[in-house]
Amino acid sequence: MTKPSPDPISPGAACPCGSGRRYAECCGRWHAGPQHLAASTAEALMRSRYSAFVLGLSDYLLATWHPDTRPSGLEPNEPGLRWLGLEVRKCATQGADRATVEFVARSKLAGRAQRLHETSRFVREDGRWYYLDGEIAR
Numbered sequence: 001m002t003k004p005s006p007d008p009i010s011p012g013a014a015c016p017c018g019s020g021r022r023y024a025e026c027c028g029r030w031h032a033g034p035q036h037l038a039a040s041t042a043e044a045l046m047r048s049r050y051s052a053f054v055l056g057l058s059d060y061l062l063a064t065w066h067p068d069t070r071p072s073g074l075e076p077n078e079p080g081l082r083w084l085g086l087e088v089r090k091c092a093t094q095g096a097d098r099a100t101v102e103f104v105a106r107s108k109l110a111g112r113a114q115r116l117h118e119t120s121r122f123v124r125e126d127g128r129w130y131y132l133d134g135e136i137a138r
């Protein structure tokens, strides 16, 4: 299987995570460049992972996944899947190196709206935040 190349995005474009900032000043900083993988908070990492989903950056998704729970690989986005937006509902920290982020991510597949409501757990090790796992709200 050939790997689809990530969708191009201009550094000045609005960030896919919906922060209202430019991509280069938001999630783009963590996706590549001198601050690669250095998201400063769990929320920043959460947002950058959503943007990575939107942009098809599966290497970034795997690199920010904790080694204990990281899958061996990721399926590319389903063809026709469109991510519509991210809403971060709640961020909470449990001590200095653990955090949870509750969010809703909306997408559309074949004309049908989908909604993912999840509380993700994050852990910081050696100064780097990782996604650990998540609980999906029904």
Ligand SMILES: [Zn+2]
Residues within 6 Å of the ligand: 015, 016, 017, 018, 019, 023, 026, 027, 028, 047, 048, 051
């Ligand atoms: Zn962003």
